[in-house]
Amino acid sequence: LSFLESSVLLSMAFDRFVAICRPLHYASILTHTVIGRIGLASLGRSVALIFPLPFMLKRFPYCGSPVLSHSYCLHQEVMKLACADIKANSIYGMFVIVSTVGIDSLLILFSYVLILRTVLSIASRAERLKALNTCVSHISAVLLFYTPMIGLSVIHRFGKHTPHLVQVIMGFVYLLFPPLMNPIVYSVKTKQIRDRVTHVFCY
Known part of the structure; x- marks a missing residue:
């Protein structure tokens, strides 16, 4: 599910890129068929990469x-309990992270470089702010997802003496923060919800 969420964030970045950089071609580029294929490709990649791990551990x-330190079976942690050479598992685990989170994050960054270049070419300051405002929620969701994931991975790979x-x-x-914060991130921009929350706390 984590790798699937990474794919969803990449798909959303592509959606923002098309909406801002190719607005006149949005409907013709992101058809229902294309969206369906993106969804199937994301699901297929996640399942294909994670499927071998239980068998490699078994x-x-x-x-x-x-x-275990966590309330779920983290591959890096479980493989360290083995009384055998775990080099193959370690290499495959690194390959999975790089081919999902690594590539996705680089492509998301690249899409925002292109978006920023397009936005800066807009003459009107108000239009520039409006275009960038549509990306704020997605950028927040990306940071909420990748920051705990990278932190957890770094701790398990390099923080051997971490308490x-x-x-x-x-x-x-890593497990709870992104799903708890995502609804807040995406709803805070909705005027009706903002007004309702303001009403509850101010009156």
Whole structure:
């Protein structure tokens, strides 16, 4: 689901790119067929990359402590409990991260470079702000998703002496923070919701 969410964020970046850089061709580029294919490709990539991991873990003998730091089976953590050479798992895990989160984040960054270039070429300051305002929610969602994921990955790969509590907290932040904050990020721009929240807290 995390890799699928990464694909969704990339698809949304492409949507913003087409809407701002090719507005007259939006309907002809993003047809229902294209959107369906993007969805199927995103789902297929996520399933294909994650499918081998349980089988790669199952072949190991385990002799480490059975206590995990997180409320879910994180591949990097489970493979460290094995009493065997985990080099293949480590390389494949890195390949999965690079081919999903790594590529997606670079493409999202590239799309926003193109968007920014297009926006800066708009003569009217008001129109520039209006165009950039349509991207604020998506940029926030991207930061909310990638920041905890990168932090958790860094802790497990390089923070061997990190306190156990930090790993537990980072695991919960990665698991719970993005889905809890996304509705707020996307609803705060809706005028009716803003007015209702303001009414509740101010009266």
